[in-house]
Structure formats: structure tokens, C-alpha cells
Amino acid sequence: MNLKVFILAASTIAVGLVELTVGGILPEIADDLNVTLGTAGQLITVFALVYAISGPVLLTLTAKIERKRLYLLALAIFFLGNLMTYFSPGFLLVMIARVITAMSTALIVVLSLTIAAKIVEPAHRAKALGFVYMGISSSLVLGVPIGILVADHFGWRAVFLGIAMLSVLSFILIYLFLEKIPSERVEPLSVQIKSLGSIKIASAHLATMFTLAGHYTLYAYFTPFLKTTLNLNQYWISICYFLFGLSAVFGGALGGTLADRIGSRKSILLVISSFAVVLFFLPYATFSFPVFLVAMMLWGALSWSLAPPQQNYIIQIDPASSDIQQSINNSALQVGISLGSAIGGVALEHTRSVVSIAHVGAGVVVVALICGIISLTSPYRVKQAGTLKQEG
Incomplete structure (x- = not known):
């Protein structure tokens, strides 16, 4: 590299x-x-x-x-x-x-x-x-x-x-x-904002936002989740955070490598769907601490695997405004972090169960998957060299 x-x-x-x-x-x-x-x-x-x-x-x-x-x-x-x-x-x-x-x-x-x-x-x-x-x-x-x-x-x-x-x-x-x-x-900012009127582009940004929102629905309350489901003390909680962080760090490289090998479009669907499944079943892995660690590290890796193929996909579908679209997608990531923390708090307030917020988070990721599918299957007309080209 x-x-x-x-x-x-x-x-x-x-x-x-x-x-x-x-x-x-x-x-x-x-x-x-x-x-x-x-x-x-x-x-x-x-x-x-x-x-x-x-x-x-x-x-x-x-x-x-x-x-x-x-x-x-x-x-x-x-x-x-x-x-x-x-x-x-x-x-x-x-x-x-x-x-x-x-x-x-x-x-x-x-x-x-x-x-x-x-x-x-x-x-x-x-x-x-x-x-x-x-x-x-x-x-x-x-x-x-x-x-x-x-x-x-x-x-x-x-x-x-x-x-x-x-x-x-x-x-x-x-x-x-x-x-x-x-x-x-x-292009002027007003023109770039209008590009968000495209279902294809807007859905791609929403897929990023809802994926991170689903992630932070649980991650923002990960400490009480670990205490409630596994009765861990602060020492083991710190180890869990360290292993999760290690996995998350390599998640970006995983997503980028995956996109280069099988393509960004397939990678987007694979990462989001796998993420929803892992997040939903994570509470059921707590019957065994070693099993939970494996599931947790998979969750950590997937949490940051979407961004590289998603950014590459955005560049592919609209090269002319790719810089600003990359920036907007990065902003969508930030909004997702804040939104997920809020959703987790509301879910915890209503259900009084840290286990249930994992399922709520998985549901939010399913919304991201739907947004991703809409983006991938919607046409988009991009301007190239003075002509209009239809993109699938």
C-alpha cells in the first residue's frame, strides 16, 4: 500500500x-x-x-x-x-x-x-x-x-x-x-445538496447512518450489558473493550479488502446483513464467555467494515461530486453515532432491559439494509463530459 x-x-x-x-x-x-x-x-x-x-x-x-x-x-x-x-x-x-x-x-x-x-x-x-x-x-x-x-x-x-x-x-x-x-x-453547495434528492444517493447515506445508529444503540450501553448478562467486573469489562476496539480497528481494512475482491455492491449487502444477524444473536452468545468473545469481536469488526465499500460505491456512482458525497457520508456516520445513543436510551427506558436493546439495534440495522438495497437497485443519472449517462 x-x-x-x-x-x-x-x-x-x-x-x-x-x-x-x-x-x-x-x-x-x-x-x-x-x-x-x-x-x-x-x-x-x-x-x-x-x-x-x-x-x-x-x-x-x-x-x-x-x-x-x-x-x-x-x-x-x-x-x-x-x-x-x-x-x-x-x-x-x-x-x-x-x-x-x-x-x-x-x-x-x-x-x-x-x-x-x-x-x-x-x-x-x-x-x-x-x-x-x-x-x-x-x-x-x-x-x-x-x-x-x-x-x-x-x-x-x-x-x-x-x-x-x-x-x-x-x-x-x-x-x-x-x-x-x-x-x-x-459544484456550488446548493447544487450538491440537490443531489441528495436522488433516491440512489440519499439511500446510500441513510444506509451508513442507520448502520452506525444500530451499532451505537447497543455500544453506548455496552458496560451495563456486560454487567447484566455476564456479571463481569471492571477488569474483564476493560478487556472486552480492548478486544472490541482491536477488532473495530481492523474492520476498516477488512471492508476495504472485501470491496476490492468482490466489489463494493456485494460487500455493502454482505456487511450490513451480517451485522444485523450478529447484533440480534449477540445476547444469546452470553451462555459462554469464550463464545461471546468471538461473537463480540465479529460485531466489532463489522461495525467499521461498511464505510470503505460505501465510500467507494459513492465515488463510482457519481464521480463528479464524489468529494462532497464522501464528506456527507462521513457526516452521516457522525449523525448515526448520536442517533444510536439516543435510540438506545429510549429503548432502555421503555424496556428496562439491556438485552432488548441489542434486538432494537438489529432492527435499526435492518432499516439500513433496506436503504442499501434501495440505493443499489435505483437508477441515477450522472453528468459526464456534457452528456447524461444512466447508472444502474
């Missing part, structure tokens, strides 16, 4: 850590800034919201800027945002810093995806996207434990200073190894 793809993946790890690492150190942040735990929790909510919205918008507004220059500029802003968090004396400035880092993170991640897709041969594109998603999933999975570890030894502010230093390393690597990539003509 191209060295530049690995550098892009490493860069997404560096910037991605900033999103969920806050979740593990909320009490320390709340105490230091003299706010309630609920108020501190808005640092996560606001970040996810700004991230989801700003990616497509910023990609359009910066369309005329050469891609390497834009990447370095976004990394510089990300660095300053984390320094601002480190030095902020109050909650308001920390929140402003979170908005700055959310916007720059969204742009860096989507640039990593779009650049990776351009610097490799089409036959290896899905695999390249898979490696970048390995970086994204790594940061999301490892952010909380790393944040807790660093905060315990050096204080919560040191977490953001460390992330700032990692972004400096990413800046150096991108500057040294990534060649200049010219900007491409991008």
Missing part, C-alpha cells in the same frame, strides 16, 4: 482522538472549570454537531485551494484549537476551542479520504479508504482510554497538549511526503 495512504491514516488518528477522549475525563473537566457534569457533556454534543455540518460546507468553501496547502492549513488551525483548550481559563473558551477543532477535524478527515482515493489506482481505492478508516476507528475507540490514562498522570489539559503535539508530527509528515494536489471544480 502507498506510504502516503498510511500517513493520511496516521493523521486521522492524531486529529480523531480529540472527539471522544473528552468522554473519559468529563468529571475532571467539570471540576476544574466549575460546571456541572451535564454542562461539560455538551462539549461532546457540540463537537459532533459541528463536525457533521461543517465537513461538506468547508469542503465546498475551500474548493479552489490546492489540497496539500489546505490540509496543512487545517492542521495548523487544529493545533491552535488544542492549544486554546490547554490554556483556556473557563468553560466558554473551551467550548469555542471545541468548535474550532471540530471544524478542522471534519475537514482533515474528509481530505484524508478524498486524497487517498485520488493517489491510488481505482482497483485499490477501497483498500486505501479502508486504511484511512482504520485511523478513524482507532481514534474513536482508543480516545477514551488514552485520555483517562494521560489525565490520571498529568491532568486533563495535558491530553489536549499531547494531541496538539501529534498534529505537529502529522504536519511534518504531510509536508515532507505528500505532493501538491490541484483543486478540482466543485
Whole structure:
């Protein structure tokens, strides 16, 4: 695999850590800034919201800027945002810093995806996207434990200073190894938004959103699930999270490799349907801890396997607007995470059973499968070289 793809993946790890690492150190942040735990929790909510919205918008507004220059500029802003968090004396400035880092993170991640897709041969594109998603999933999975570890030894502010230093390393690597990539003509944002009126494209984004929503319906409440079904203590719960995270990290590479071998369309159907089945039967695997670990790791791998074939599929069906569609699909992923957590909470409130939320999550993934089938079977008219071409 191209060295530049690995550098892009490493860069997404560096910037991605900033999103969920806050979740593990909320009490320390709340105490230091003299706010309630609920108020501190808005640092996560606001970040996810700004991230989801700003990616497509910023990609359009910066369309005329050469891609390497834009990447370095976004990394510089990300660095300053984390320094601002480190030095902020109050909650308001920390929140402003979170908005700055959310916007720059969204742009860096989507640039990593779009650049990776351009610097490799089409036959290896899905695999390249898979490696970048390995970086994204790594940061999301490892952010909380790393944040807790660093905060315990050096204080919560040191977490953001460390992330700032990692972004400096990413800046150096991108500057040294990534060649200049010219900007491409991008349709106005209004035109790109209209593309979502296509059932084929909108359904593809919804498939991503509902798959992650189904996943987080259970994953957001994984700790009580493990305590209730397996009576695990904190030590074994930590091991489960570690193994799950390990599986999730390799899920992106799995999805990319699968798409390169059997095609993106078959991969999308295979991953979503398998994910629904595994999620539904996961509670029934708790009769044996070793059996459950196998099922759990399969669940973890599948949770991040959809993104690479889905991104590759989007590029295939609409090359002209592929950059913005990749960004929108990444935003759909973020919305799915928030939606899934909310669905899980409502289901838990009504059923009072952590086991039942696995079935609810599987049901949400079935909705994703339906959306995927609609997208794959719907025609779409794309403009190519001044003509209209019918795509199946």
C-alpha cells in the first residue's frame, strides 16, 4: 500500500482522538472549570454537531485551494484549537476551542479520504479508504482510554497538549511526503445538496447512518450489558473493550479488502446483513464467555467494515461530486453515532432491559439494509463530459 495512504491514516488518528477522549475525563473537566457534569457533556454534543455540518460546507468553501496547502492549513488551525483548550481559563473558551477543532477535524478527515482515493489506482481505492478508516476507528475507540490514562498522570489539559503535539508530527509528515494536489471544480453547495434528492444517493447515506445508529444503540450501553448478562467486573469489562476496539480497528481494512475482491455492491449487502444477524444473536452468545468473545469481536469488526465499500460505491456512482458525497457520508456516520445513543436510551427506558436493546439495534440495522438495497437497485443519472449517462 502507498506510504502516503498510511500517513493520511496516521493523521486521522492524531486529529480523531480529540472527539471522544473528552468522554473519559468529563468529571475532571467539570471540576476544574466549575460546571456541572451535564454542562461539560455538551462539549461532546457540540463537537459532533459541528463536525457533521461543517465537513461538506468547508469542503465546498475551500474548493479552489490546492489540497496539500489546505490540509496543512487545517492542521495548523487544529493545533491552535488544542492549544486554546490547554490554556483556556473557563468553560466558554473551551467550548469555542471545541468548535474550532471540530471544524478542522471534519475537514482533515474528509481530505484524508478524498486524497487517498485520488493517489491510488481505482482497483485499490477501497483498500486505501479502508486504511484511512482504520485511523478513524482507532481514534474513536482508543480516545477514551488514552485520555483517562494521560489525565490520571498529568491532568486533563495535558491530553489536549499531547494531541496538539501529534498534529505537529502529522504536519511534518504531510509536508515532507505528500505532493501538491490541484483543486478540482466543485459544484456550488446548493447544487450538491440537490443531489441528495436522488433516491440512489440519499439511500446510500441513510444506509451508513442507520448502520452506525444500530451499532451505537447497543455500544453506548455496552458496560451495563456486560454487567447484566455476564456479571463481569471492571477488569474483564476493560478487556472486552480492548478486544472490541482491536477488532473495530481492523474492520476498516477488512471492508476495504472485501470491496476490492468482490466489489463494493456485494460487500455493502454482505456487511450490513451480517451485522444485523450478529447484533440480534449477540445476547444469546452470553451462555459462554469464550463464545461471546468471538461473537463480540465479529460485531466489532463489522461495525467499521461498511464505510470503505460505501465510500467507494459513492465515488463510482457519481464521480463528479464524489468529494462532497464522501464528506456527507462521513457526516452521516457522525449523525448515526448520536442517533444510536439516543435510540438506545429510549429503548432502555421503555424496556428496562439491556438485552432488548441489542434486538432494537438489529432492527435499526435492518432499516439500513433496506436503504442499501434501495440505493443499489435505483437508477441515477450522472453528468459526464456534457452528456447524461444512466447508472444502474
